[in-house]
Amino acid sequence: MPKYNLQINGSQKTVETESDTPLLYVLRDYLELNGPKFGCGLSQCGACMVLVDGVAETSCTTPIAAVRDSKITTLEGLADRNGNLHPVQEAFIEEQAAQCGYCLNGMVMASVSLLQENPNPTLAEIKAGLELNLCRCSAQSRIIKAVERAAKNL
Incomplete structure (x- = not known):
């Protein structure tokens, strides 16, 4: 299985998974980031949104291979390092x-x-x-x- 080095919430993470694995599954199942939710699985409800290079994108249909060189921010990554909310x-x-x-x-x-x-x-x-x-x-x-x-x- 391929390995993906990802920049998520300002940290480097390495995940080993298939290239077509949805980003949402990587975030929730591999990295335990539960801000993004599974809603419809069709990019129609927005519950799974994350920021990819600063732009809101649904993560339920985005394959992990498509974001390997991107800066990903989840709900958990919006607060600053001191815990102050966005x-x-x-x-x-x-x-x-x-x-x-x-x-x-x-x-x-x-x-x-x-x-x-x-x-x-x-x-x-x-x-x-x-x-x-x-x-x-x-x-x-x-x-x-x-x-x-x-x-x-x-």
């Missing part, structure tokens, strides 16, 4: 933007990606930035408020 994480807490929490990983990761690309998004841009994420608990209005708060705090 401003998006803080804003989600302040706005109580989670209900069941299943979509939370994807919503946070998509928000971080959006705000890195566009630090002052309009309401329409926030909605577009989150459109690949499904929330079944109807927390969308609080999530949008959290992204707006994070944009002000960044």
Whole structure:
């Protein structure tokens, strides 16, 4: 089996697996990073989102071979080395933007990606930035408020 040297959350990790193994499985099963969730397995719900070179991508259909030279950040890697939360994480807490929490990983990761690309998004841009994420608990209005708060705090 091939070995993959990966940069995940600022650390080098080596994983031995097949080249078509989904990144999500590597993160959860091999590296015990449980921020990304398995939702649909079809890149349609966003629960498995991670940042790949700073851009939010679904990890359930991304083969490990496709990200071998990329910088990968999971929800666990957003806080700084001192344990201070990322401003998006803080804003989600302040706005109580989670209900069941299943979509939370994807919503946070998509928000971080959006705000890195566009630090002052309009309401329409926030909605577009989150459109690949499904929330079944109807927390969308609080999530949008959290992204707006994070944009002000960044």
